[in-house]
Amino acid sequence: MTNVTAAIAQEEQILFEQTKRKQRYRQFIKGVLFLLPSIVLFSVFLFYPLLRTIYLSFFLTDASGATTVFVGWDNFVTLFQSTIFQQSVKSTFLFVLYTVPLTIIVSLFLAVIANEKLKGIGFFRTIFSSTMGISVAAASVFWLYLFHPTIGFLNIIMEVFGLEKIGWLTDPSWALIAVSATTIWMNIGFTFLILLGGLQSIDKYLYESADVDGAGYFYKLRRITIPMLSPTLFFVVTVTIINAFQTFGQVDILTQGGPQNATNLIVYSIYREAFTNYQFGSASAQAIILFIIILFMTIIQFKLGERKVHYQ
């Protein structure tokens, strides 16, 4: 009798296990199905190109991009010895340094003043965010005119103040600054809009409570606005840095990497290596290095961010 019940119990146990396994399997299939679209898209447009780039970076290629000779790390070694590439990395970091902090500071300032409840503030919000709707090409051409050595607005102003004209895009010591200025101007629209959104999502009761408590404007800015905005700021900083590393359009239209490679930022350098010099192997190696740099910067940022960012 007891044997029989034990056997039945065991059978039930097995059945139970089987059903559980079957259910888990079904859950897994369902999950994969949901992920499938992104897996396919990522594979086609991200993972495959990435792997292909890594693969290419170890080869020499012919003009059509077909691999010819396996050279191992040679592409990388050559790059690190090349003064042009070193210059390119240096320019890129300088460019990031020029553009990111200024973009953030200017946009934050604009966002803070545009967040005040004043008559007609909507007009200013539109103006401040308008550069978001302007394409890189249009903005670059616009600035190209401003930078024009003789009829450009900037040099006309210099003249008015009795200063010497500057070859904004032709002087190696000014070209990177000129491209940076263009970039900052272009990025402000997006950064401003995101920061303004962040500011508006801060509970207004916090400010009222601070008003009653006797906090002044800058005390509120320092103790409430900036900390409450820190997740948004963090997002904006990350995106701006990555964007700065990937800058291409402005350079292509304004300076083509010149003068004397002063504005030859890495992405532009990759483009030239691949599509002007047909060195797909070397271009791939540069791309991998850029990828690693951005990856590192982002990791460092997240490590720092963890400590300083207050998520709700």
Next chain:
Amino acid sequence: MSYIELKDITKSYHAGNNILEEIDLTIEKGEFFVLVGPSGSGKSTLLRMIAGLEEVTGGILKMDEKIVNHLQPKDRNLSMVFQNYALYPHLSVEQNILFGLKAKKISKTEQQKRLKETAEMMGLSDLLGRKPRQLSGGQRQRVALARSVVSEAPLCLMDEPLSNLDAKLRAQMRVEIRRLQKQLGLTLIYVTHDQVEAMTMGDRIMVLNDGKIQQVGKPITLYNEPANLFVASFIGSPKMNIGRAEIKEAPGLLVNNTLAFSADARLQEALEVHKDIVVGIRPEHIQPATHYEATHSLEVVNVEQLGNETSLALDVGGELWTAKWPGQWEIETGHLLEVYISQEHLSFFDAQTEKLIRPASFSGHGEVQAI
């Protein structure tokens, strides 16, 4: 000595559309003053005007004999507790409590002294390092109160501070706030939509409806002698039963075509002046016919056993009235029930103006017991 004085205060967000009208009010030092009214009646707006967070459209606002209409909130020497507590989510409890003191650049030693006292008083000593999101609703509430206490401002404003808490905690915090106010001698203006809170906490209550003052007075006065139908049905739970009265072959009156009462000479006189009359009676004044002889019999529609009392829904000429009997009563629905209703317990209102004609003559005098 009146501490806060409002003279003909009005408020409008759009011209010609007054949210608050003709608010005349004085609040004494050390008083627990409750502003009560349904949602949208303008309570928060009024409180925020006193705080200086909202501009005063018209009228004069005085504090300590000085006109403060255009004073910044920080110069009014008051503290405020918001409905959602307005705690700074990125700051610890300690930093939250000290926020105002740091803003006012009060010395470090004084800050620490006040922090210690306040934290002890509010039972927050063990929670000082936590962030608001790591606190329960009740603890957050305490932090919000502590912020107010630590400022040592003589006037405290609270806007529905308990409405995010569950019923049990609310009852507990009611007592705590009340005790705190007495202990610190605060002048407290307390906004709520809950008439129970108003009745149980306030020294005086102001009932607001649609931006107009309905009545100002002691809780018991409001209960016994409501100035109009609105106050009558707003104060008290379950609400006062209201019925239409007709004068039938004198000396009598008929309520809802069902309940007949006799009318004495004084009442008759009053009734002659007013054409349409509405009577009101508190649920506890529809009494069981045990000590008294039954005056009326009414159909029982529903019975709710609350344990300590029994709530009855009675049909009175097509309208549902509530009766509240102390203790437990075995009553079946659908039957006729003998009840005792004394004419002394009826309040009379003018149906047109909705104003009180005569309060219940019995209540208010014999029933409040002083020890």
